[in-house]
Amino acid sequence: xxxxxxxxxxxxxxxxxxxxxxxxxxxxxxxxxxxxxxxxxxxxxxxxxxxxxxxxxxxxxxxxxx
Amino acid sequence: xxxxxxxxxxxxxxxxxxxxxxxxxxxxxxxxxxxxxxxxxxxxxxxxxxxxxxxxxxxxxxxxxxxxxxxxxxxxxxxxxxxxxxxxxxxxxxxxxxxxxxxxxxxxxxxxxxxxxxxxxxxxxxxxxxxxxxxxxxxxxxxxxxxxxxxxxxxxxxxxxxxxxxxxxxxxxxxxxxxxxxxxxxxxxxxxxxxxxxxxxxxxxxxxxxxxxxxxxxxxxxxxxxxxxxxxxxxxxxxxxxxxxxxxxxxxxxxxxxxxxxxxxxxxxxxxxxxxxxxxxxxxxxxxxxxxxxxxxxxxxxxxxxxxxxxxxxxxxxxxxxxxxxxxxxxxxxxxxxxxxxxxxxxxxxxxxxxxxxxxxxxxxxxxxxxxxxxxxxxxxxxxxxxxxxxxxxxxxxxxxxxxxxxxxxxxxxxxxxxxxxxxxxxxxxxxxxxxxxxxxxxxxxxxxxxxxxxxxxxxxxxxxxxxxxxxxxxxxxxxxxxxxxxxxxxxxxxxxxxxxxxxxxxxxxxxxxxxxxxxxxxxxxxxxxxxxxxxxxxxxxxxxxxxxxxxxxxxxxxxxxxxxxxxxxxxxxxxxxxxxxxxxxxxxxxxxxxxxxxxxxxxxxxxxxxxxxxxxxxxxxxxxxxxxxxxxxxxxxxxxxxxxxxxxxxxxxxxxxxxxxxxxxxxxxxxxxxxxxxxxxxxxxxx
Numbered sequence: 001x002x003x004x005x006x007x008x009x010x011x012x013x014x015x016x017x018x019x020x021x022x023x024x025x026x027x028x029x030x031x032x033x034x035x036x037x038x039x040x041x042x043x044x045x046x047x048x049x050x051x052x053x054x055x056x057x058x059x060x061x062x063x064x065x066x
Numbered sequence: 067x068x069x070x071x072x073x074x075x076x077x078x079x080x081x082x083x084x085x086x087x088x089x090x091x092x093x094x095x096x097x098x099x100x101x102x103x104x105x106x107x108x109x110x111x112x113x114x115x116x117x118x119x120x121x122x123x124x125x126x127x128x129x130x131x132x133x134x135x136x137x138x139x140x141x142x143x144x145x146x147x148x149x150x151x152x153x154x155x156x157x158x159x160x161x162x163x164x165x166x167x168x169x170x171x172x173x174x175x176x177x178x179x180x181x182x183x184x185x186x187x188x189x190x191x192x193x194x195x196x197x198x199x200x201x202x203x204x205x206x207x208x209x210x211x212x213x214x215x216x217x218x219x220x221x222x223x224x225x226x227x228x229x230x231x232x233x234x235x236x237x238x239x240x241x242x243x244x245x246x247x248x249x250x251x252x253x254x255x256x257x258x259x260x261x262x263x264x265x266x267x268x269x270x271x272x273x274x275x276x277x278x279x280x281x282x283x284x285x286x287x288x289x290x291x292x293x294x295x296x297x298x299x300x301x302x303x304x305x306x307x308x309x310x311x312x313x314x315x316x317x318x319x320x321x322x323x324x325x326x327x328x329x330x331x332x333x334x335x336x337x338x339x340x341x342x343x344x345x346x347x348x349x350x351x352x353x354x355x356x357x358x359x360x361x362x363x364x365x366x367x368x369x370x371x372x373x374x375x376x377x378x379x380x381x382x383x384x385x386x387x388x389x390x391x392x393x394x395x396x397x398x399x400x401x402x403x404x405x406x407x408x409x410x411x412x413x414x415x416x417x418x419x420x421x422x423x424x425x426x427x428x429x430x431x432x433x434x435x436x437x438x439x440x441x442x443x444x445x446x447x448x449x450x451x452x453x454x455x456x457x458x459x460x461x462x463x464x465x466x467x468x469x470x471x472x473x474x475x476x477x478x479x480x481x482x483x484x485x486x487x488x489x490x491x492x493x494x495x496x497x498x499x500x501x502x503x504x505x506x507x508x509x510x511x512x513x514x515x516x517x518x519x520x521x522x523x524x525x526x527x528x529x530x531x532x533x534x535x536x537x538x539x540x541x542x543x544x545x546x547x548x549x550x551x552x553x554x555x556x557x558x559x560x561x562x563x564x565x566x567x568x569x570x571x572x573x574x575x576x577x578x579x580x581x582x583x584x585x586x587x588x589x590x591x592x593x594x595x596x597x598x599x600x601x602x603x604x605x606x607x608x609x610x611x612x613x614x615x616x617x618x619x620x621x622x623x624x625x626x627x628x629x630x631x632x633x634x635x636x637x638x639x640x641x642x643x644x645x646x647x648x649x650x651x652x653x654x655x656x657x658x659x660x661x662x663x664x665x666x667x668x669x670x671x672x673x674x675x676x677x678x679x680x681x682x683x684x685x686x687x688x689x690x691x692x693x694x695x696x697x698x699x700x701x702x703x704x705x706x707x708x709x710x711x712x713x714x715x716x717x718x719x720x721x722x723x724x725x726x727x728x729x730x731x732x733x734x735x736x737x738x739x740x741x742x743x744x745x746x747x748x749x750x751x752x753x754x
Binding site: 024057 | 138139140141142144146147149150153154158159160161162163209237241273274278279280281282285335336339340343397398402404405407408411412542543546547549550553569608612
């Protein structure tokens with residue numbers, strides 16, 4: 001059990017970022033990194049504008065199934 | 067060497083488990099055998115068949131840049147780690163279908179359903195999902211309809227669009243019916259389901275106004291609110307004053323579901339649809355994982371016989387012989403045409419490397435099929451008498467509990483009124499008789515598995531947890547389906563009058579939403595007033611439409627494979643296509659022409675009309691009979707339309723193939739030109 005706890009502690013950071021990536025929690029940070037790298041001159045969207053835009057795109061196609 | 071040994075071990079264990087499932091006919095079998103057989107079959111299919119298809123048929127090229135890399139815009143085209151794409155794709159394809167279908171198909175016994183879930187997934191469903199995913203990835207993430215138009219022609223594309231719209235309508239109606247049957251006269255279930263709406267609204271506001279885009283925090287908040295709703299529902303159920311406020315008949319609940327669907331389609335997505343989806347995804351993944359753990363820990367005995375007498379077509383849940391109806395009923399758990407829409411939507415825009423399609427396409431469907439196997443286990447571990455008492459409509463077994471248990475015991479599945487009352491009491495319900503639709507019996511099965519793993523005293527809580535899980539899930543699909551249907555309708559209406567095609571013009575939004583909700587609401591209403599439960603008509607219709615969509619997807623795939631000069635590998639998609647075409651055509655033909663009123667829709671309408679004319683119906687049935695007659699004829703015409711669309715697309719594909727083989731001119735391939743991947747080169751340099 002202690003071994004598991006130690007293993008979890010060592011990988012907690014990686015687990016946390018995996019969870020954030022899987023749930024889309026870090027989408028805005030990724031977008032900002034992309035903008036800074038590729039389109040540094042354009043003003044980036046705000047956090048809220050980005051979230052709204054992402055939801056609009058996600059829900060205009062088939063993204064849920066039977 | 068290690069890989070060969072492990073593959074050989076897998077094959078041996080799988081063969082033993084399948085042998086045990088197939089041969090233990092006259093003694094109860096343990097669910098672990100089915101689970102083991104399933105896991106081995108999926109792993110073997112993934113390890114060998116999927117790898118072979120990726121290499122030979124699709125010529126998957128790890129060095130070829132994907133649209134996520136070429137068109138990376140940080141928004142919809144984003145190269146994403148394959149484990150995360152797998153998660154997103156699985157969350158998108160996993161719906162209530164694989165829970166409901168296998169539960170209904172259990173009326174034939176556990177064996178027919180199990181075999182088709184395994185064989186159908188490994189050779190059909192997984193293959194379809196993976197191939198469509200790769201074809202769309204090679205075409206910048208184009209949709210199935212666009213690929214049909216580009217590769218077959220404008221008529222094929224139009225047929226795919228109409229087919230998709232019809233399946234959305236039938237799917238929404240049948241799922242609406244399933245939750246109505248869950249909630250009717252159940253204050254606990256109704257109040258919990260109602261409470262999930264304000265919970266979703268709160269999460270929606272949190273995600274937009276207070277902490278934009280913090281999905282994890284908001285989901286945690288949402289899950290806590292839902293569990294609170296579950297406990298509050300139990301509390302309300304015990305209050306004599308509050309209880310009647312949430313005790314509704316089916317027809318009122320149908321009105322609620324229809325109104326809800328309309329609101330969800332016209333409200334901004336961030337307010338209701340998106341937050342509800344986050345909640346349902348978390349609940350879905352958590353519950354599925356919990357169920358797998360609980361089945362392994364409790365390893366229950368299956369009580370349903372391997373094969374029942376109802377394979378002859380006299381089943382109480384729905385009429386029709388095991389061939390073709392077990393295939394139509396299982397639908398999504400083995401092959402789902404609907405997945406082709408997702409595999410040609412968001413997912414291909416996230417694929418970093420072509421080689422990932424094996425895990426994302428084939429792997430996700432294998433996991434989805436595994437969910438179907440677990441649903442089948444949960445349904446078949448109930449006493450068969452209990453299973454039939456919950457699922458059979460009052461019109462089939464009799465309206466009173468005494469009549470129902472008499473009929474069911476007469477089939478050789480003993481059950482008593484006391485047993486059903488004790489079970490309902492343990493689950494915190496007044497009655498469990500005639501709750502058709504599959505969801506309640508699945509919830510009873512899940513509650514007994516969870517109960518024996520995590521404590522028997524909480525059965526009622528587990529039952530309503532399972533109910534909430536299914537309801538939230540279903541309402542998320544209703545929202546999304548209505549909304550997509552609205553967009554498709556607006557697209558079609560835009561051809562008639564241009565302003566109607568503008569997706570943000572409010573009159574057009576209201577009109578298209580009302581048309582869409584009205585269409586599925588009509589079928590839902592008819593299902594609710596049908597004394598046989600409605601599911602017996604709607605689920606086969608849904609199955610036929612879903613398999614028709616799979617037929618369209620496999621036709622597009624076959625056409626592209628043959629056009630690319632790989633005729634010798636065309637059987638990979640042609641064989642499942644031929645089988646689905648055979649099954650769907652036979653089922654549709656029987657639904658249209660059968661003289662047996664339990665199967666044939668025209669026969670049922672004529673029989674009902676005859677009884678009505680003779681005055682042989684009791685007054686409450688005579689009152690709804692004219693509507694049922696119209697509906698059964700309409701369903702028959704709809705089935706004909708579905709069949710016509712399927713064969714139209716198949717023949718269009720055949721025309722393309724014949725032209726290719728004769729060396730005549732064809733539309734050029736819509737594949738995006740080859741570009742070398744820089745991401746892969748960089749990764750290959752780091753890890754040579």
